[in-house]
Amino acid sequence: MGHAIDARPRARTRVRARRSVALSVVLALAAAACSAEGGELSFETRAAAPAATSAADRRDAPRQEGGLFPVTAERAAAGRTTAAGGTEAGGPAVSPGASSGTGGTTPSRGVLKIGTVLPLQGGQRDFGEPVLRVTQAYIDEVNARGGVGGYTLQLVAYNACLTCQDEALQAAKRLVEEDDVFAFVNTYVMAIAFIPVIEYLDEHRIPLIQGGAEDMTSDALSPVTFATAPPGSFYGRFFVEVVKRYLQVDRIGITYLSVPTEAEAIPQLEAEFAKEGIEVVRKEPIEAAEEAVTSMDAAIARMRAAGAQGVVTTNPVLLAYGRIAADRQGWHVPWYGPAAWSHLLEDACGRICDDVVFTDTAGLSYPDRDTPQMRQFLDTMAARYPEGHTTGHELAAWVAMQLFTEVLARTGADAEAFIAEMETLANLDLGTTSPLTFSPDSHMGGNATILLKLKDGKYVRSSDPLNFGYLEE
């Protein structure tokens, strides 16, 4: 079906450039995870973990049984996934419209507050409002069907700017100490602002469930943080494999934002390319995303002069405007970069990106799955925002809420039990992303992503879900 959530006219699209920038920070952190292992890349850490109950072990087993994505109507209707075994049929236990696990037959236990902190004002509003909108929509739908485990959910959202660490901590403290929230959800655009908050939530044992993650330098994240995105180490490998197998070049240029989160990952990435015999002929740091306006033309010319046969970037803004600049100069080489369904590529680059730009879903969500859960998402958003434009990025926020309610239905409002249950989840298929598996040593549950490319200015699938350690078409 290709691009199920992108059916609205282009004229109504909202360019999510800044959201893309935020996402790029998350993805750049993923790349930075390459440096988490004592300065040397090690993508096999998870697979090599000795514990029999490690996420890698439990993730591998069902995959071998074909359990990753055989998403059928029968399976979706089969009921809930069990936590301990992890190999039974998937399908959400708690989602809008699903009676199992919701509060329809459970005695009411009152209101359960959950909190989020997002940039909701001024020039940064576009970062936070879509996430808040989706989260609230999900909660409203759940509550309309009786809540979760007897609880009626109430979302409390506070504003903080993207880099305001003191403001974010103050908002988080208010949520915990004054509003008495049970958990936090969907704060993944707040990577910088949440630096003190993550410690605070850990200290107070407040679970944090979301699509991406604030800190991806460790797959374990913080003890209370869980993310539906794949581990950071996955992306280090993914970059190299895509260049080798899809771009099929051995001399590349790399362009990246000159910020610590992206710049620090480059030497490790370069070393990993070297292991595969891929030479990085030119590195082009761009001072800031807005500098793409002024600096890309010259950067492209230099990479071209250095003999690059393809370009890798760590940032969707550079991917879009770099490719446009390359087209201006008649330089038609393949590009790869993380864009996660960002409409920046479609709106700004469009047909210019056709066939030469590869990107992926960042593992945050799989918008083209045809499942009951996906239809609930699409129907809900279409009913609430008929003029709006729903993105794969917003679906990630929905996925996080599915995960949250799934576990809440099992454990009730007991934070320790909730966290323990999260760490036992294996191959939980929510119908909207890849199956999720967590463990004490990995709080990033995604295990695959999909390669995309642009055709006629629109995203199309370029691969099946791609997994750790190997790629499969």
Place this chain on the structure above:
Amino acid sequence: MILQDLIFGLGVGAMFALLATGIVLVYRASGVLNFAHASIGVAATYVNFELLERFPWMPVGVAFLAALATGALVGMVVHRLAFVPVAGASQVTKLLVSFGVAGAIQGVIGLVWARLGTPSMFGESLFPTNRGFSLADAVVSWQRLALIVAGVSLTVGITWLLTRTDFGVQVRALAQNPMAARLAGIDERRIERRVWALAGASAALAGVLLVPFGPLNPLSLMGVQLKALAAALVGGFASLPAALAGGLGLGAAQELVAGAPAPFNGLSGVLATALILVLLLVRVERFFVSEQEARAVEGGERPVAAGLGSVPLGTPRAWLVGFAVAALVVLALSGFWAFVAARTLVYALLGLSLVVLTGWTGQVSLMPGTFAGVGAALAWVLSVRFGYPFVLVVPMAAVATVPVCAVAGFVALRLRPLYLVVATIALAGLFEETLFRQEWFANGGRAMTVTRPSWLEGDHAFALFTVAVVAALFAFTAAFGRTRTGRALRMVRDNPTAAAAGGVNPTKYGLLAFTLSALYAGVAGALFAYLLETFSSAAFGFLVISLAAFGLSVVGGIRSPIGPMVGAFGFVFLTEVFRGSGGVSDWSSVLLGAGLVFVLARDPDGLVGLARRFRRPFGWFDRSSPAETAQTTEEPEEWEGPSGAEAEPVVVMSRD
């Protein structure tokens, strides 16, 4: 490749020059260093692309003209609503109002296009971005060429306008001698209105031509605007051809450095800020601007309005009593509100650092947050890397902040007030791109964790500790302000020449103010670090804390220690009291900007100035010393020099 980089660099430089033109125009006519210039251009750009999307039949040229008209209209509206009310105010006030206007315009854009949807822009611009011509192996798009042509044409055209027409003569007359111009019958408001319209249209032109190269959002062009400021200062904010040359030169230098081999190509950002500082220090404008013109522009610069009457300092005893009451209040608060109180006091202390530096000495610094970041990082270095105990870390971090920040003082003492504003922005950027990324100093920009001692673990304990530290510093400042040295600082601000004649060395006192300011900011930074416990240097970015500290100080009243205390209470504590529960409102940005303009238009001394009209509360505050009360409430204490002789206030910047 060098030629190619140069060609691209000139294209980039034309963008800087295009924006710089409007900035120079507005500064000359209204004395406003307009940080809202880019936002005006962005608003017009939104209109341009919205028209193209909503009415596909509309020729791009018509939409372009509509955008220019929008830019002109927004410029006039901004002038009338925001800057006419503060026409007689200080440059600090006008600068802050321009920040408020920028926030308000961004808020309006968010409100309008949250419903309409951000228009997509690529492929519908005036000139195609994906087609161009080859020149020395470089492909230059028509859009980029249009930028260069527009930048040069605009500069030439406006220069002609200013030098060859009656309108230009009137603008220059107003810039050089407003009073004489008024006596000659020049309608000041009408001229200013036209200039703002012209500048708004030029911002729109820049936006429409520039945005197709990048994403459109309310913050577009902000990065380019900083470089445009650098271009403008080449001509001393007076010469348009020099601004053009500055823009082109900066663009070329940036691209040539970017074209250097790695790792030097990563230094282009640092180079730009370093270049700004060098240009400032060598006073490059003297090569482009006549002495008369420079004096005219510089003569109108007054960082803090003078002749406003006295503002209360508060007596040391009153401050100590006040903070003792605050401590009791903290004990009655919940843990969360104790945290909020501590954060409020840290911001008040940051504001106090600006009272000494800007309010008393007249040196406008936009980098208090950067100084605080230095203090916070030093707290981490001293406690984690060197293992010093907490009781030593805070004072040591504060003292160690002084030499690190001395570089700013070194630059500051050599610059005229307007340039210092730009220099501190550049320095803040330089610190962020260099020192704040060092492994040994700021953990490479990653998270830093400091641990409070056990006796300060709770929010109440830390808030009480903060109360004690801040109380001591506010009481000291109140006492210091009454000393001969404190009065000398204010004399340096109001009239350096008279101060020198009175035996006051402006350089010495300026340096003293910077030292004291850095010390306060260092303490605030160290407290900030222990308040958060885990933080990164990104928390101290220019746009994060510096602007907030500056804004709350000016709105509260930057000449009195009471100002930042009042401002911090409103900015941190009251904001938390009235925090919404889940509401999303861009109106807050709009209302904040409007409120800021309202307060400053009513009284340049902000809330303290407004309250001064009801003297009774401050009469109580200062009554501990009748002699001091008489001095601080009846007499213009700023004008009492170290010899005790009173001087007449000089009334400046009044256009009415």
